[in-house]
Amino acid sequence: MIRSKGEFKGILIQFTPSFFCLFKHRQDVSCNGVLFNNLYDTPLVRLTPAEADAQVMLTKQMRDEMNGHSDPDQDVLISYLKIFLINASRIKIDQQKEAVETQAAAPLATALKEEIEVHFRKIHNASGYAGLLHSTTSTLNRLSKLHFKKTLTNLIADRLIIEAKRELYLTAKPVKEIAFELGYDDEFYFSRFFRRQTGISPQTFRNTIGLYPAKTGGY
Structure with a gap:
């Protein structure tokens, strides 16, 4: 769910388990339990401008692969998606560490x-x-x-x-x-x-x- 008081722009990436399974590839990207299926933390990653630019660039490469070829290469798309998820997971893990350090009362x-x-x-x-x-x-x-x-x-x-x-x-x-x-x-x-x-x-x-x-x- 996304709530906003006004208009906003964003990029939505949707993928099915048949395309990329988080359970099967959890060792590859370490995002299951961090970005997804995390009961104990909000599924939100706050990005610095530089981090946001890097992630947006990856989405552009995905879009270019999908729109620039009549038969997009699935392995290429999965590679971009993996990098995107790895980057987001690393950022999220660092934020979780900071939260633990600043919340000693729990x-x-x-x-x-x-x-x-x-x-x-x-x-x-x-x-x-x-x-x-x-x-x-x-x-x-x-x-x-x-x-x-x-x-x-x-x-x-x-x-x-x-x-x-x-x-x-x-x-x-x-x-x-x-x-x-x-x-x-x-x-x-x-x-x-x-x-x-x-x-x-x-x-x-x-x-x-x-x-x-x-x-x-x-x-």
């Missing part, structure tokens, strides 16, 4: 993030993390809203959905198996949870962009 927020990463497959409720951190659900909820801009319940749900999408996209595991690995004994309950969070069923998500069709367990 040890509990860091601990909460770490506990979610370790336990999200087993603990799906706010009270579970309150117990782990010897805190209260209201305290953690306020902390989550302050540092991560969402309730703790939504933070946990978003982490589960990211993992579910990754499994549905990259593997041929039945939905039932994915649900079990994420701590759901009831496949149908998991499917309802997935639909409630994304607007579509796990099977529809897989059929739309998945690398492998599901053999069993669809819902």
